[in-house]
Amino acid sequence: MNEIARVSDFDVKDYLRLNLMPHFMCPGCGHGIALRSLLWAVHELGIDRNKLAVVCGIGCSGRTGAYIDANTFHTTHGRPLAFATGLKLARPDLTVVVITGDGDCLAIGGNHLIHACRRNLDITCLMLNNEIYGMTGGQVSPTTSATRVTSTTPAGNTEPTFDACKLADAAGASFVGREVTRQAPALKNLIRAAIEHDGFSFVEVMSDCTEIYGRKNELGESAEMILSQKSDMVPDGLGNAPDQPFRPNRMATGILARHARPEYGRTYRERSAELRAGTEG
């Protein structure tokens, strides 16, 4: 009985800017599911919306933040993590969530990502990975799988891909996880754990681009794409996902890494307080 009550207690409409709905995303786009899971996690954590700041970059993922009825900030391409770093340092009382995409985060903003991971500031970064630059016309992105057709790789992609989670882990993120949109409750739990984590949390959300990516590659309609996610994933968490040069078809999901590292904001404030005390005394 309790679990039934708990499920129905969350109404996504309470967290949306209803005057902007319905949102601009294409039919079947996984970003909507990711957005709902984020709001669900926020609801469960009981975060005050006045204390929630959502920072977005450019692209389909960048537009998702606009629909959240909280403090939202639409920034320049690839730089949401840089803006969020400044925001969190100035206002450590806020819960800062960054929503970014695979192109925004790994290509244009790749440099910002690794340095945000390295600093380990208490920010939660959701990377909505749909393997394509959807908004700008379907160009190849750093996570587009091998042989996939995009508008810049009409004969199939030949470039190897990034494993964003391994990249974030190696760069120093203290919490790294991945989940598919098909598993919305698990995604909610992962985002919840990421927000609760004290330090930089990187969550890769495997999302579907049905209009520009799925259709060109004959991956089926939105329902087929979301169903195939489950056969592609290995719910191993920290376990034994096989090492593959090209990412999908066997991807590990769950919490992939969690390290105890000093949170940068605290270190920074402690040091500056020491220095201030030193000059005054």
Place this chain on the structure above:
Amino acid sequence: MTAANTALPLDDAAAAADPNPAQARNIMIVGVGGQGVLMISKVMALLGQRQGLQVKQSEVHGMAKRGGIVFSHVRFGKEVWSPTIAKGDADALIALEWAEGLRWLDHLKPDTGVFIADTRRIVPPFACRSRKHGATTNYARETPAEIVGRIADGYALDATSIAEELGDVRAANTVLLGTLSVSLGDPAAEWLAVIEELVPKRTREINRKAFEAGRAWAEAARADPELRFDKTIAWRPASRPHADVSFEVTINPAWCKGCDICVKLCPERCLAMSREQVATVKHPEACTGCHVCEWLCPDFAISVKTNVRESATA
């Protein structure tokens, strides 16, 4: 021939009834994953070895995660060849789960076989006909009284509850071992020594208590046939309180973009696409409230509301 049989002293009555005492003793242990079927078979095997007998054991396991079928054959005697027990050839059948016991009943020796079962139900998912709340299941309907009455030497006890009362539900298998030890007639000390050797150190005390509780139960049941099956605690009500639950699926047509995810992913096929390519609720009564449509709607167009009305009896 008779001298060889003294290695494993049997219950006098059973030994007298046994036409071929040199034959191997066949013990079958059945249950579902995670109950301790293999622990019982290890005890039996070690016990056989201690008595200088040949022991053969074979098992099907690995479904532990799913609560799937697990069974184990233990055969011991002066000379044992086959590691498996044929139908109608088991001297004892130990069932850690009630329906699993019924499944393997035909392996028991029709006239002398000992049947010892835990009456606690573990309902497998495939026994569920429908995912609706309060739906009936295909789970075995036979009562312990019916089954025990049909068998030469049958015992049905709620070993799980006995173990629970002792403090650890995981000791239910040891309770059944205690019951079996009375039937096979070996000295309790010998069994206890083997059990203590096999269980983790910190659980020795609880396992000893569980073994003795099982033995005490069996001794009482032997004295009085009326006590051979538990009447009162066998069938427990489901743990979920009874309630009238109904689900209400609402679709906001203004937000729906007709992506078809909800229609194709609803496990009960409640939803359909209208001619205007908007999802509609076609079979509202079939909804089980799983919320998949609500969770996976990228356009926030679906909401599933649960209406709970506690029934008068709950």
